[in-house]
Amino acid sequence: MTRPRQSERTRQSLLAAGVNAFLEHGYHGTGIKQVLDEVNVPKGSFYNYFESKEAYASAAIQHYADCFVAQLDAALASNPDPVLGLHAFFGQLMAEFEAANYAGGCLIANLGGELENSDMCRGTLSRAFRSWRDRVESALALGQEQGSVRADIPPGELADLLTESWEGAVIRMKLERSRAPLQRIVTRLLDDYFRP
Numbered sequence: 001m002t003r004p005r006q007s008e009r010t011r012q013s014l015l016a017a018g019v020n021a022f023l024e025h026g027y028h029g030t031g032i033k034q035v036l037d038e039v040n041v042p043k044g045s046f047y048n049y050f051e052s053k054e055a056y057a058s059a060a061i062q063h064y065a066d067c068f069v070a071q072l073d074a075a076l077a078s079n080p081d082p083v084l085g086l087h088a089f090f091g092q093l094m095a096e097f098e099a100a101n102y103a104g105g106c107l108i109a110n111l112g113g114e115l116e117n118s119d120m121c122r123g124t125l126s127r128a129f130r131s132w133r134d135r136v137e138s139a140l141a142l143g144q145e146q147g148s149v150r151a152d153i154p155p156g157e158l159a160d161l162l163t164e165s166w167e168g169a170v171i172r173m174k175l176e177r178s179r180a181p182l183q184r185i186v187t188r189l190l191d192d193y194f195r196p
Contacts, residue, residue, distance in 0.1 A: 011049050013039040018060035023104040027114050058124040064107045065128030082139035083148050090186045094179045102177040109167045133163045150196045
């Protein structure tokens with residue numbers, strides 16, 4: 001049996017709507033019907049794009065990760081100093097969180113605990129986190145070569161410290177409705193501990 005022709009535009013709309021819904025309501029609080037109503041797609045058509053809600057969540061996580069990494073890559077590419085590129089990236093994220101009144105947060109962190117029993121989603125979440133963590137490592141390694149980042153600690157360890165601290169600070173940001181926890185991470189690590 002051949003599957004009906006799929007519109008890439010509709011698929012992208014479904015993924016973007018899924019990211020927003022999962023950020024706002026979590027996996028278990030998001031109903032497929034509410035997403036379909038938002039993008040005006042009939043329920044029967046949903047299954048032309050995704051086999052299940054779990055497959056949909058996995059694809060939405062990957063969509064989010066691709067956008068997140070593209071934003072990081074753009075910030076790093078626009079700054080010859082990788083530390084300034086990381087500053088620009090984290091500054092953009094803080095501005096986005098502030099504009100959303102500190103709601104939502106990071107999809108990877110939000111769904112990480114909620115979907116720990118879904119092998120499919122847990123794998124996608126793990127790859128997504130690893131992807132942005134590895135780019136941070138590459139930026140810090142370049143900073144070490146340029147002399148703007150301390151070289152006595154491997155860049156992978158510094159990247160783990162930064163990304164893991166950031167994710168924890170995002171949770172605190174949501175609780176306090178303040179960018180202060182995020183700003184502390186950036187200032188204390190990028191401007192202090194990571195410097196030579």
